[in-house]
Amino acid sequence: MLACSFATVGVFSFNKARIKVVKFEEDGVDIPMPCFHCERAPCLAVCPTRALYRDKETNAVVLDQNKCIGCRLCMIACPFGAIHYDGINKIVYKCDLCFGDPACVKFCETKAIIYDTPERLAQIRYENKAIEVTSAIKEKTLAMR
Amino acid sequence: MVSKFKYGGYAGQQLRIDLTKSQIKKVPQSEEDCVLYLGGRGLDAKILYDELPVDADPLGPDNILCFSAGPIVGLLGPSTGRMNVAARSPLTGIYGNANVGGFLGAELKMAGYDDLIIKGRAEKPSYIYIQDDVVEIRDASHLWGKNVIETTRILQEDLGREFIVAAIGQAAENGVLYANIMFDYWEAAGRTGLGAVMASKNIKAIAVKGNGELTVHDPKKYMEVVTDAWRAVEEDPGFQTGEHPALGTPVVLMLGNVQGWLPVRNFLENYFEYAENVSAEEFRDRFSTKKTPIPGGRACLSCPNRCKRYGVIESGKYSGTKGGLEFEAVGGFGPKCGVGDLEAVFHAAMLANDYGMDAISLSSTIAFLMEMVERGILSKDDLDGVDLRFGNADAMIEAIHKIARVQGKLGQLGALGVERAAKAIGKGADRWVTTVKGLETISTDPRVSTGFGFGYAVASRGSDHLRAHPVIEMVTAYRKVAEELFGSAEACMLAKYGGRAKMVYWHENMAAITDSIGSCRFMHASYYALYPIPELMAKYGLRRGKEVHSIKYHEWISAATGIPLTYEDLIVTGERIVTLERALNTRFGIRREHDTLPRRFLEEAVVNGPYKGAVFKKEALEALLNEYYDLRGWDKKTGLIKESTLKRLGMLDVLEDLKQRGLLAGE
DSSP: OOOHHHHHHHBBBTTTTTOOOOOOOGGGGEEEEOOOEEEEEEEEHOTTTTTEEOOOTHHHHHHOOOOOOOOOOOHHOTOOOOOEEEEETTTTEEEGGGGGOOOOHHTTTTOOOOOOHHHHHHHHHHHHOOOOOOOHHHHHHHHHO | OOOOSSSSSSSSEEEEEEETTEEEEEEEEHHHHHHHHSSSSHHHHHHHHHHSOOOOTTTTOOOOOOEEEOOTTTTTTOOOEEEEEEETTTTSSSSEEEEEEEHHHHHHHHHSSSEEEEEEEOOSSEEEEETTEEEEEEOOOOOOOTTTTHHHHHHHHOOOOOOEEOOHHHHHTTOOTTEEEEEEEEEEEOOOHHHHHHHHHHHHEEEEEOOOOOOOSSSHHHHHHHHHHHHHHOOOOOHTHHHHHHHOOGGHHHHHHHHHHOOBBBTTOOOTTTTTSSSSHHIIIIIITSSSSOOOOEEEEOSSOOOEEEEOOOOTTTTOOOEOHHHHHHHHHHHHGTTTOHHHHHHHHHHHHHHOHHHHHHHHHHHHHHHHTTTTTOGGGGGTTTOOOOOHHHHHHHHHHHHTTTTTHHHHTTTHHHHHHHHOOOOOOGGGOEETTTOOOOOOOOSSHHHHHHHHHHHTTOSSSSSTTOGGGGGGHHHHHHHHHSSSSTSSSSOOOOTTTHHHHHHHHHHHHOOOOOOOOGGTTOOOOBTTTTHHHTTTTTOOOOSSOOOHHHHHHHHHHHOOHHHHHHHHHHHHHHHHHHHHHHHHTTTGGGOOOOOHHHHHHHSSSTTTTTTOHHHHHHHHHHHHHHTTTTTTTTTEHHHHHHHHHHHHHHHHHHHHTEEOOOO
């Protein structure tokens, strides 16, 4: 969050971060909540001035600050609460994936956040699962000997 | 809410609350004090020095409870979530303070305040609500009598999950002298009884949410320095073992058992036969792996180290126990009390957290009472029928409940801490105490870890490792570096004395800096990622890789704040902070004769382990003290500060004050 606010607005602030982390400290869990850049993004559909648009290169839903009129319809439409309101400039702000080089990913020590294509993510998942299965089989065979 | 303060990194305001007058003031931060003492621990000490009446009752309205976050808190550097809490300690009667991790420091700064300074006493149980400019003293009668977890949960449910809460539990309300303040469920501002001070002010909790922002003096340079610091940590050989995230701080327990510095049964022995049963590996395998949604340690703000190993007990007698187990808690409730049952140890540690008691002082007090029972000084009847013997886990758990509630004879005795309990027992019990300046000693034996031991003798808050934390003496890989820095070939040899004065002097200075700016001990004394150690390792060919990265706090602070600092200035600033704490303590009557170790460590020899026969030699202690006082510029005879030292450190107001009180040493 600090990396995010510094990369986007040059200050350190939890409030101005585009990504949020919800902490469940009692249970020992933290969940990062970014914008998911939905394929059929409700925010895009409701934006009356086309201030929100899809970036061709990164496929991210990004905001043209000059076109935003601060109506906050996108905030109402977003099911994840990923769009935030800047009370000073009277416009919204949201994650733009740093146009392909997300600051949050660079500073994520545990690699809890990674930046990749959906295909690649699926591949990582099924490969890891396969590794687990293999080692389970190995263990079983060893035990049988 | 852009900070208009002259220096970057700071929020630029102090929040001052007088509870007696129900007065809330926001005053500009002191530029001069920030230059001299940086923030956090340094600034807390300055506030106490300037404003605390010398005769203030620690549990009376005159005591001042300060919370201060340092200038680099919340600024993305590695391990920068820490803040400092200070007051006159009810346990020791001298300067008390504790450093704590988590997120509250950053939230406080984002709300616009570097420091929260609480004076007076509220009429009824209250909590302090802070959201940016809105600061309120709110009713907490619905929270009084509840423990830490429930209090925190209720406040988060009422105010919102984004509020970070610091709370006290029942122990503080009931007047346990080593009650602590628990931040964000699990983080303890543990030592010296600051929770009892908070309770005496009728403050149950502090809830903070900051929506503001922080800026740095030179953003470009700042990111360079911080990126370098991150890489320095990542390249540190200790960090690369991955032990802290995987196993948490209890990882050192087995090492201590092998090296012979793990105290067993109240320091009567140095080898624990059940060490494996209570080891970090055992904890991971039984309570942690796959039982938490995300395996691995949990972190404070911006911390790569994530040393909190979270675990859950899912069945049996202690089912439902959860939280993070730390080394001092497992060392205290385990070996120190002779208990080899990990479930009981884990449960005991979490009870201490929830009741809000310092696990170190609590476990030491129980271990001390156990020894008294074993020696026949106390009988079962003296302790309400609880059979408090070494190794009796059920009795230990029962004692914790009784102490937290100050219930019966056991509760009343236990709530006093070791030194006062010994006095109350009489019958020569004070012969067996293991305290320095009234504070209980941690789980590292000073007869073996002599650097730690000398650190306990001189530490400004009493027997504690975190003033110096010279882990380097335990790690032979740093032998050449330690030899160069501390001037002795014995520097990395346990149970020797060579280089210990310089070692403690240097570590104390660096610790004063990190506590004051808001970084963590582990970055500079556990991992040795700070300048000039990686550079020295490279010089001796002990480091892989071509480029050398290191944490350069001087450049880091300069880039963040705009206060110009060199490495040499940094050492001087550390000296200044340590000397200020000494000045405070001299006002409370601390002299050379208090800078010592208890009889057990000076006279009783270690009975087992590789350093069997070792004592902390009295003459070695005296020689180290002489050398140390010379390094610090304190008077060898009395332990008072010399006039020339205060002049050299630019502490003219302190000089004037000590002169008036007749507490200045001649040359």
